[in-house]
Amino acid sequence: MSKQRxxxxxxxxxxxxxxxxxxxxxxTWIGGQPVEHP
Structure with missing residues (x-):
């Protein structure tokens, strides 16, 4: 307990x-963005 604490x-x-x-x-935010082709 003390070690974890x-x-x-x-x-x-x-x-x-x-x-x-x-x-x-x-x-997560990047994954939720629509993919824009350069």
Whole structure:
């Protein structure tokens, strides 16, 4: 329990988590856009 709790409050893992969330949101948004041919 304490080991998992320290992971939750570790700043680096929190930053990586938010980067992953932002990446998923960006990919979802790009995937939802209509394809434009250059």
């Amino acid at each position: 320290s992971m939750m409050f570790r700043p680096i893992s929190q930053v990586l988590f938010w980067i992953l969330v932002a990446d998923l949101l960006t990919l």
